[in-house]
Amino acid sequence: MSDEQQFTISTFYNFVNEKRLMAAKCSACGNVILPPKPMCTQCLSTDLNWIELECSGKLVSYTVIHVAPEQFQSLAPYIVGIVEFKNGLRLPGMINDVHFEDVKIGMDLKLCFGTSTSSQWPSWSRYFFRPV
Amino acid sequence: MSDEQQFTISTFYNFVNEKRLMAAKCSACGNVILPPKPMCTQCLSTDLNWIELECSGKLVSYTVIHVAPEQFQSLAPYIVGIVEFKNGLRLPGMINDVHFEDVKIGMDLKLCFGTSTSSQWPSWSRYFFRPV
Amino acid sequence: MAGKPLVSIVSAGLSKFGRREGTMCRELFAEATKESFDRCSNLDPIKDIEALFVGHMGESYEHQGHTGPTLADWTGLLPKPAIRIESACASSGSALRTGIMAILSGLHKIVMVGGVEKMTHRTTAEVTEYLAMASDMPFEQWNGITFPGLYALMATAHMNKYGTTEEQMAQVAIKNHHNGTLNPKAHMQKEITLEKAMNSKVVAWPLKLYDCSLITDGASCLILTRPNIAKKYTDTPVDIIGSGQASDTIGLYERETLTSLKAAKIAGQNAYNMAGLKPKDVNVAEVHDCFTIAELLAYEDLGFCSSGEGGKMIQQGTTELGGKLPVNTSGGLKSKGHPVGATGTAQAYEIYLQLTNQAQNRQVEGATIGLTHNVGGSGATASVHIYRRN
């Protein structure tokens, strides 16, 4: 089984590394699944396909993290939020290149692609959000 | 409540730091408890006292650790064993200053006191065993 | 048969909550069990207690897993089956539910349920990291979202949708700190002012230090048995008449709404249905105020008020001692403290005290129905229990 056929979080991040935002779509019931899961949680089918999503979305909620875990302490304070794409699919992430005062629920944001940061597990690539 | 009145593992190691091997003794039923516990597990009394044990004991079983956790890798291979003191009380620990070939079940060993090794939790002192 | 007792609580114990330097989980748990044994002189714990179910959230704090036998070892309960239950901050709520099933199953006649956590020996950064393990690793942790951060996302959404204010959240802290001064076992024993709360350091905006529960060491336990034999062990058993538990997505971002915990709503509804009661029947409740916003969500999710009215409810004083429905008389997670694994059964301990008239100067007069609401993570687990004075 090639990696791309595995509907895993690891494959999702492999796509992120290729600068693509991908979700799983169930061929049986049409459910679009993000994060991807190996089995449709609506109809339990494993007949899935990858589909590419547009990177534009709207901010659902946000916060500013002041007390951070060690790994992120050098970035604090930083803004994180939950962003809704088309079809109501959502992902959380950091919101960069914006002042806290300018962040508003409902604002347009775009998912952007960072780079792989670690040779240790998990060596996933990063994504983040930025105002349009 | 002073530390010495707490029948805890921490207090046990405070005594180790003072080069004393101490156990809890239940005033209600006479049970001697090592490692110390705040409640007698035989009669559930919390009326306990500290008693000092002699450091001499006999080897019950042993092994040589070749694959060690990171923290101990620089010491590997090292010998560890379980030692029985009077009253059948037992503790495990490293056996130093002996060749593997000379280690025998039933041999006489003596508990010796090392030093405190860490400023991080837990900053307990070390003990180890050595042939008499 | 709504309202039929599932099990009876015949005793309960709680360690002192606080910074318990020089202790380990096993020693704190022994302290709690000792109280429960002393309260119940007709019980022979070593002979009578047949199993232990214990909530414990994090093996990282003490680098120690396999908590079930460790605690049985330190409390005289060997060789009885002893199982650790982990549902993040709802670990001992889940342990309680498991203990109820153990009794109802007929396999055991008397069981102990409880929970424990030792946290204060770790740095704030370490605790922040260990708590984050209860959230979704590949999307939430990976993006630097902390536990306060998740509740902050709910708070921002609630403020935006319903006009809830930071002052209203602070009122939760003020109430619970007041209650904590009446509870000698609470971690904090001091009143706070609105000014102090509002000016405290930001942890994850809009949540400030005084919106967050305390990092605390502590343990709690209950002894459960079949209702028909409970009077053999105590004159004042407390019956559990409703148990509801539900799960939700591990990731907060996967959920339809951020302004309500669906798992808590379902768990609450299931518990009410089992008990044959409605929210208005509850006289005293302990709810999961890990953050002040969480207590407001609890009011709404449990039907104590309508959606979006949580802020108004705290302002009206309904949930204060002396109000119509006192909530978190113990001081709650906010002031009593939140040793995560211990919290669920510590809530039950407070309700046990209230329903047996042992809550001293925080006693809710005439309380006959109590409720506990224990939430794990950002709401992926919720466990609700309803109690009745026997």
Add this chain to the structure above:
Amino acid sequence: MAGKPLVSIVSAGLSKFGRREGTMCRELFAEATKESFDRCSNLDPIKDIEALFVGHMGESYEHQGHTGPTLADWTGLLPKPAIRIESACASSGSALRTGIMAILSGLHKIVMVGGVEKMTHRTTAEVTEYLAMASDMPFEQWNGITFPGLYALMATAHMNKYGTTEEQMAQVAIKNHHNGTLNPKAHMQKEITLEKAMNSKVVAWPLKLYDCSLITDGASCLILTRPNIAKKYTDTPVDIIGSGQASDTIGLYERETLTSLKAAKIAGQNAYNMAGLKPKDVNVAEVHDCFTIAELLAYEDLGFCSSGEGGKMIQQGTTELGGKLPVNTSGGLKSKGHPVGATGTAQAYEIYLQLTNQAQNRQVEGATIGLTHNVGGSGATASVHIYRRN
């Protein structure tokens, strides 16, 4: 009423065991559940399964706790109660017992039990450290004693007391590697020789590499229901007729003997008593061979042979395929692999296959009674179950 079925297994699933690169626990568990759903077409999992109890040992591997809801989330089981059970390497044996209680309690009609662990993405040093968390931190871990080290202490004592040899231990590995070649889901698919086993690298003397079970990724699950409705879901349910569980001291050094696991003896005796059976009635068994010495101890503790006779029993071939009592037909932890949290219900999966004639070229002909023996840590938990072909 000895021998009365407690619950019936109506389906079971197992992921491929092995190095499952690029997967997480939740994905492996989905793979196992998918098989169990496909096997049971009369079941509507989303509607019918009412709760999930899942064994998972270590939150450190994936920096992920709160495993219950995470797995429910990935398998369509939300919003059902989903609870993680941790008893070290006996986590899913404990989960199975908890699921049995859930059915017997009357609170749930159909539940899923299972277990999962993802380990191979970590270094050997990391895995060594995470596994050690199941042993006593302040005396065993603190003194550098690893998990293999604890079983090595038992092996040395057993050799000293009974004359058990390293060759006899190697025979366990040879048998289980052979069985593994017959199991397409086993991690290892290769025979080993005595020479190869004896010359493998020392891990903790006298235990060498081939005395140790494999670091493996995998997941397992069972679907349980009330015996009186089992036939609605499958023509070939397997009944569980005995469940025994016991605990012992967390520290190996605290125990009276090192040559037997008291918890396993008690758990076995309780399971036999419940089932109304004796050791000689068992036709096929999966025992906890985390290390080769552990399989020999299991023979003795379960009454398959007398104390000290384990070495002789393996030499006589009694427990080989074709012998009188085949043990670890799946390949055992040694060759099938040991994703710690998954092991208990993976053992039950093999017995389910055997008692429903689905074990293909490792089928034990005419097997009607099966047994599983799941041990946590160095023996602080033991969970024994007895199964009967319906």
